[in-house]
Amino acid sequence: MTNVQDTPHQDQDLSEQIAPVPRISLQAFCETADLAEVIAEAAEDRRMDKAHLRVQMGGAPAAAEAYRSSPTPNVVILETVGRRNEILDHLDELAEVCDATTKVIVIGQVNDIVLYRELVARGVSDYLIGPIGVLDVVRTVSSLYAAPGTKPVGRVIAVIGAKGGVGASTIAHNLGWAISRDIGVDTCIADMDLPFGTGGLDFNQDPPQGIADAVFSPDRVDTAFIDRLLSRCSDNLSLLAAPATLERVYDIGPDAFDPLIDILRATIPAIILDLPHGWTAWSKRALTNADEILVVAAPDLANLRNAKNMMDLLRASRPNDSAPRYLLNQIGVAKRPEIKPVDFAKALEADPVSVIAFEPQLFGTAANNGQMIAEMEPGHKVSGQFTELALAMTGRHDTRKTRQGLLAPLTPLLEKLTQRRKKA
Template sequence: MPGFEPDMGGEEIIAPLPRVTLQAFCETREVADAMQTVAADRRMDKVQARIQMGGPAAAVEAFRGAPTPNVIVLETVTEPSALIANLEALAESCDPGTKVVVIGHVNDIQLYRELIRRGVSDYLVAPFGILDLLRTLSELYAASGSAALGRTVAVVGAKGGVGASTVAHNVAWAIARNLDASTVIADLDIAFGTAGLDFNQDPPQGIADAVFAPERLDANMLDRLLSRCSDNLSLLAAPAMLDRTVDLGEDAFELLFDLLRGSVPCIVLDVPHLWTGWAKRALIGADEVAIVAAPELASLRNAKNLVDLLRAARPNDSMPRMILNQVGLPKRPEIDAGEFAKAIGIEVMSSIPFDAQLFGTAANNGQMIAEIQSGGKVAEAFVQIATVLTGRGEQKRGKRSLLEPLVAKLIRRKV
């Protein structure tokens, strides 16, 4: 689809849209296909979207006697005067609060100013990237002057026992300590989580209090539930008790994640090796996903299944990151990192060597690897992983606006 390719990677965080309705009226198949791609994105999960052809004239007819949705997207290929006439007709039946986004094919600053004067929320010039449209729709509901959203990093094991929780905890430590970013690690394994043990913490409250009493959860309660591990690192610990079963709904963590994203720059989700609705949703909804595997066959099979699913469910996001752990376990036949990467279709970001003494000592002491062996290869590996997962290790791509005419830059910047 020329001109509408998915955008990959980058440091920008685009907020998910709230529960709203959206109707798009397109005039070209390319823009209609782009709208369909946007509607299927993970950030549009709560949006009830409908895409149809006909452009502004069809929108005027559709809403003569029907209520308007929260968002209307109009593509126009006509003269500006015809577009203005259709907008005037549409305004007569538009409900208060309805937001309108216009997609045009001409860089015209005068038209842009006229549209904004008439209450249009934004004007996009085709062709554009998928994330350009997602960003525009997201910004319709971003509070003016609100703090930037935190980046969520989900870490999951390809199978049980591969050390995914250990990797998650040490990566969170590296983000907080080495990258100087305020970080929260959320242990989602309510029954058997080990984050409290690994950080030598035994808080009286934690993630279970947030999940099992969502009606009480707000920013103040969340702050009370967090246990401080260091200046920049806080823990949302699991109780690791079997006093009740953990049969959670698919959206059980949704409010918690929203509050965390609005309060801290980085959130590391320690996702247990389960396949439930909420676990799948946590992975698909994260800004970055790291899969931890051992260099053996079962891990390879499961990792490939996860990669294939996430590739399909997150077409506009970066690929999952692959981490091989426990590499070099004595007497175990292992799959070479290159062969592992070839089989699953993505590169291995990092290979962490097996060191029973080092990891065992850290676990027993409730310390991180960097506290036991600062400056060692394993500690440096966690810093490297943290750098990539937070977007600080990737070169910033040049913005498309630098290559566009001045008028296009003015339109995107709303000058």
Template sequence: MMNAMPQYDGPPGEGLDDDLPTPVFKPVPRITIEAFCEMPETGSAIQRAAEDRRLAKAHLTVHMGGIPAAVSYFRETATPNLILVETRQGGEQLFGELAALAEVCDAGTKVIIIGHLNDVSVYREMIRQGVNEYLVAPFSPLQLIESVTRLYVDPDAPPIGRSVAFIGARGGAGSSTLAHNVGWSIAEAMREDTTIVDLDLPFGTAGLDFNQDPVQGIADALVQPDRLDDVMLERLTVKYTSRLSLFTAPGTLERDGDLDADACESLIEVVRETCPVVIIDMPHIWAPWTKRLLLSADDIVITTTPDLAGLRNTKNIVDLLKQTRANDTLPHVVLNQVGVAKRPEIPAKDFAEAIEVEPTLVLPFNPQLFGTAANNGQMLDEVDPKSKTVLGIKHLAGIVTGRAEAPRRSKSLLPFLGRLTGRKEG
């Protein structure tokens, strides 16, 4: 049952700022949803919600016709777990239609009404008659997802952590190093409990970067993911600091990179239930399981280099994410290793125009800082906390957690990028 009257005045599809982190909702379980709409715009918004990653396990079908069509349809068939019905009626006619719908609903079926009257008295009467939720049209897909989530997620259950996936557009771009340092910054600078999950089983570097050599790690968890609970998780992770935990990869060739997608997803879900932030260090391979984990993350950071291969691969990833994650914020693109002596490179401005996304961060080439940290098993912040690179990484950490305001996705971002690299962008 709804706690407060929804308020939304924008057109369908709006209500999500590309500069703010995507809201974190628990995935909806495997349920069947039937929607009956009176207006094409409402059906379109519901269809966009149905394609969202958070409703991936649900089966949603959209029909036209409103409450009368729903009543006629369910006289001949069993009702699903959830019914969405749109109505433009009010008063006695509305409640007469709801009474007819109640007669054909099976026990346990939940109902969300999509109405065009923002009237508290109508809402209260609907709830009194057994309606589970009332949405005022127009609404955004995320508002519908949140409403469905509230009906099927235990309100007393603890919230799940935000998952942030880091992927390199090409090998050697520095994605893992960035993931580890962002995780460190969230845990130590922002004092937020964080777990870093290294999914590159044969070549993962989380153990090296943090100077750890645990006997057990993520490979052991993936063998029997259904047995993974809080106790087993604590045994398999390294408690690096009081706020930072590591799920390290074995770094041996005994296991290849072809992992089971269900096992990986189950592991991430369990970790998300134990801490507020989960950093997913993705390997540089493209397989069904890597694609699935990437698309299901709350936020995505793409690390790339200012060359043609980096540009092509970044654009391919960005285009895929725009197509499949329409209800999520744009990915954060980090342009790394900028300014290598005598190496021709694509300027940040041209790079941004080609991929149609402004880089969130541009990091200068600094082999002394990165090399020293890697060889000593330290984080960059421990080597040179005042460097521009470290300040940029802390800023990115704030953005992906919602603690810092993201730079606006426009040309005005380029001077900010220039300050981080120590030079101006033309």
């Protein structure tokens, strides 16, 4: 029994990890317009993208009547505002026409453990006590298909440039490196720019297989197959390299990357999607379905326009997720007129998550050597910025600073002890 009265929709944690719902059919029978509206909004959530949901009015009686002449879906959501006996009577009526494999979620107003036990005895999958929010619906449906004891799903971070040539791939690769090295989380970078991807060059890798093998062989995609495609860059970092060849035209469908991303999400804690600049059905889908989004922009007018268009669309299409973030890159080019970060923030209604200066010598040498910035100059300011970016995009805290903060009051005493040991 789930009581969600104390967790209204607007106060829920938008960063929590909820597994995507598989390709199932759902039907909801509501008694109040408020719940019908909430469930209709849940149907638009990115995690419900594969599910087919229909909302009807009439509650449990309408459901029992509907299924007398039509097959039941995978999941039925029932709202009831009656008392215990009425709820149980309606469920008994529904059981006569409902398929045994159909999962039933009941949403009611009665907070009663005896009622909950009766519902469980009748095969009800979950009982929610209203009022509920959009994420409560998504979370409950998702939990029906999440295997018990499985690890939390991985966090998918999509990185895309507001314009070509702004260094989005460089940011994505250094971000993945920082997550794996500084946070110690197993990370995979998926280079999704099939014809022109630079992941192999940036990490000095030339694997015989890569991401294209998964995209063009969806029937073979499973955990073992993906493991064979991964190229190991470090202990905690793997790369799915793009072929970066023009032997074929990469016209792919909107869901071409879905099987791959589903496997990565289920097996790897952090996934970086290095998206090419462009607007296709599959790139939009990958962005919309990601857990976190980072738009990389340079300080000019075209970048400002494109970044605003992207962020406005993504905010509107992902109302139940954390807002997309943006990063300003290549700041401070000599003699180039630039739009100031404060003006970007005003237009995009958000501050940049990071502002990275134009460092052609540093970034150029790293790219030519097939190295990351932290490998080239670990003490450089930019290297620290990538660490901070990794913490921000993964929702982590810098434990190193916390430990230093805890030891700060002891610093004078430690210095005195050190001096005494030296004298001794």
